[in-house]
Amino acid sequence: MFLIPRHKEILDIARVQGKVLVEELANRFEITPQTIRKDLNDLCEKKLLNRIHGGAVFPSGTENMQYEQRRLIAATEKDAIGRAAAALIPDNASLFVNIGTTTEAVGQALLDHGRLMIITNNINVANKLRVYPQFEVVIAGGVVRGTDGGIVGEAAVDFIRQFKVDYAVIGASAIDDDGALLDFDFREVKVAQAIIANARHVILVSDSTKFERTAPVRIGHISQVHTFVTDNCFPENLRKICRENDVQLIETAKSH
Numbered sequence: 001m002f003l004i005p006r007h008k009e010i011l012d013i014a015r016v017q018g019k020v021l022v023e024e025l026a027n028r029f030e031i032t033p034q035t036i037r038k039d040l041n042d043l044c045e046k047k048l049l050n051r052i053h054g055g056a057v058f059p060s061g062t063e064n065m066q067y068e069q070r071r072l073i074a075a076t077e078k079d080a081i082g083r084a085a086a087a088l089i090p091d092n093a094s095l096f097v098n099i100g101t102t103t104e105a106v107g108q109a110l111l112d113h114g115r116l117m118i119i120t121n122n123i124n125v126a127n128k129l130r131v132y133p134q135f136e137v138v139i140a141g142g143v144v145r146g147t148d149g150g151i152v153g154e155a156a157v158d159f160i161r162q163f164k165v166d167y168a169v170i171g172a173s174a175i176d177d178d179g180a181l182l183d184f185d186f187r188e189v190k191v192a193q194a195i196i197a198n199a200r201h202v203i204l205v206s207d208s209t210k211f212e213r214t215a216p217v218r219i220g221h222i223s224q225v226h227t228f229v230t231d232n233c234f235p236e237n238l239r240k241i242c243r244e245n246d247v248q249l250i251e252t253a254k255s256h
Helices: 005-017 022-029 033-045 067-072 075-086 101-109 123-129 154-160 186-197 208-212 236-244
Strands: 019-021 050-052 055-057 094-097 116-120 135-139 165-170 180-183 199-205 217-221 227-230 248-251
Touching (some): 033 050, 075 227, 101 165, 101 199, 154 186
16 A cells, blocks of 8 residues: 555654654644544544544554554543542542553552552552552453563452442543443453442543444443543543533543
8 A cells, every 4th residue: 555655754643652643743843733633534534533522543453452552542631540540549548550551640640648448459559659668559450461560250250249349440442422331351340340349439530532433342431430530531421411410520621
């Protein structure tokens, strides 16, 4: 497939970063945003990128993206989401932290907290927090996914059901316009459902690229969470669902 040099460079950036933004590309190539939008539309028509609000992402198809690639997508937004979610959790609390790069950002933002009991099925979170004496870190047993260090399966579900905690921090691979929370691995979804069922306050953390993605397995519905922390909830229908179900919506891009 023939690509002009700029298209090839845009595709290379998207492959490395997972995501490209119109404004950033316009500045990089010193051309108008309108030209970049046409570039992205051309690449999307060739099925080389998937369009999102304000840019495009490298396509994942029916497979989940590689962990390092996912970690790079919306990294700045995830850091802000992590800080905002951590601010909701008081000292001396118990909490679940689920699998995901955004939930890991929450874990990182908890480092200035005192006396937390953290139960997780995320090896990366456990490894990061285990060295801090103010935390009691409890890790689930089960099958460890080599791609991202997530612990999944029935053993992890049974483990989670032993607890009833103050807070849960969960993510999702995709969020549908009807409020459905979606993921790729049915084994991971069962753990997420157990976490939701065994927490008094559920915090969903997700950056806005998840509104443009899809995944085949249903975790649940956004009405089941108490607080939703994102950078920008641009789908108006999701805002409406949050209002109607008393879900607190925190948008970090609008809190400055």
